[in-house]
Amino acid sequence: MSKEQKWTQFEYPKNMITTMISLEDAIKSQYLNGIECTPENLANPEIRDFTYHLKHILYNFLEGIEGHNETRIESTFFIETEGEHENKYIGILFLEDKPNHEALTKKLATIAYEIAHRVVAQTDISNSSYTQHTLPEEEMFIQEQSDKFINKNKGRNIKHGFSVSPKIKNAQNQEINICVNGKYCEPKSENPDSNSIEGYALPAGYDEYDNTISLYSIDSDNKISSKPFTLTSKHPDHFMTIAKAKIEGGILYYTGECLEETKCGKKQKTYSILTLSIYDESDPLDNYSLQPT
The missing domain is CATH 3.30.70 (Alpha-Beta Plaits)
Known part of the structure; x- marks a missing residue:
């Protein structure tokens, strides 16, 4: 200067x-x-x-x-x-x-x-x-x-x-x-592991903006998880189904896919739903109790 x-x-x-x-x-x-x-x-x-x-x-x-x-x-x-x-x-x-x-x-x-x-x-x-x-x-x-x-x-x-x-x-x-x-984050796995999932659940909620639904899973001992898990959904009927089940207190049956891939050096699981319906037979879960799984 x-x-x-x-x-x-x-x-x-x-x-x-x-x-x-x-x-x-x-x-x-x-x-x-x-x-x-x-x-x-x-x-x-x-x-x-x-x-x-x-x-x-x-x-x-x-x-x-x-x-x-x-x-x-x-x-x-x-x-x-x-x-x-x-x-x-x-x-x-x-x-x-x-x-x-x-x-x-x-x-x-x-x-x-x-x-x-x-x-x-x-x-x-x-x-x-x-x-x-x-x-x-x-x-x-x-x-x-x-x-x-x-x-x-x-x-x-x-x-x-x-x-x-x-x-x-x-x-x-x-x-x-x-x-x-x-x-920096690791690239996504080229061949992520994918597994089919199915089960019974109670409705927790849904988000139409994010295209996700949340369910309380029910295990084989009729125990309900204390925390819901979230699945992505691409079908608008799924939101109507979960809303109806929530109003009527119904039980849901779902099928979907669990995808496990590496993100940012950590293995992460994401869930997507394929089918969702209200269980319409006689309720086998009359004696369920809300317990952590």
């Missing part, structure tokens, strides 16, 4: 979509004539790569929105020397400064949240819960882009962790923070 230049204050841009903030300090100490730094955090490659990849994903999303083909997403990198994130390396994604971009900025922040939330195996650090219903076509886009990211990184270890902070707030009006640390 020449002697004629003057120090100015860095201003965070308007229409911020998300920030990526290093967990470790990029600057060890500041002196009158310079700084002492940690080279691996001074230009954190994890933040750089994630920022550019997320920027590319959000550009792809904009291409599907009419009237925003030429809307620009900007990126910049900054080390904060004082303030809330003192000495941290920060990647920033934001929309170009134009009026009436508030709704679009929030939508892009939501997409950024969903992507970050799905590709990281590490548990979130704080205030990470955020519920925002997305349209079916948006959900397809998010899942497709998340899968591409996961397949590219293949469970890779994250050497220098950081947090992703989309500029949205949860139901408690708190800022969202997702920890990107440990490792």
Whole structure:
């Protein structure tokens, strides 16, 4: 910097979509004539790569929105020397400064949240819960882009962790923070194990938006589970059947499929329902009792 230049204050841009903030300090100490730094955090490659990849994903999303083909997403990198994130390396994604971009900025922040939330195996650090219903076509886009990211990184270890902070707030009006640390999720199993399931159950509830139903399973000793299990359903008649059984106090008979696959390094089971009917013969379970299984 020449002697004629003057120090100015860095201003965070308007229409911020998300920030990526290093967990470790990029600057060890500041002196009158310079700084002492940690080279691996001074230009954190994890933040750089994630920022550019997320920027590319959000550009792809904009291409599907009419009237925003030429809307620009900007990126910049900054080390904060004082303030809330003192000495941290920060990647920033934001929309170009134009009026009436508030709704679009929030939508892009939501997409950024969903992507970050799905590709990281590490548990979130704080205030990470955020519920925002997305349209079916948006959900397809998010899942497709998340899968591409996961397949590219293949469970890779994250050497220098950081947090992703989309500029949205949860139901408690708190800022969202997702920890990107440990490792990225493992790709899905190419040949997941599948088993047929069937049994009797009592209705717990259903969610038409998420296409899921919940059942209290009944075992061979006529004991009912204390907690329901959830199955995905693609048939609207299933919701009518479970609603009728709940009103009439009926018992259900179901058939379905249990899929076991590896996600984020852990084996997970998911259930889907094929058929659902109300058991209409004489009730063999008159003496059942609600007990944990």
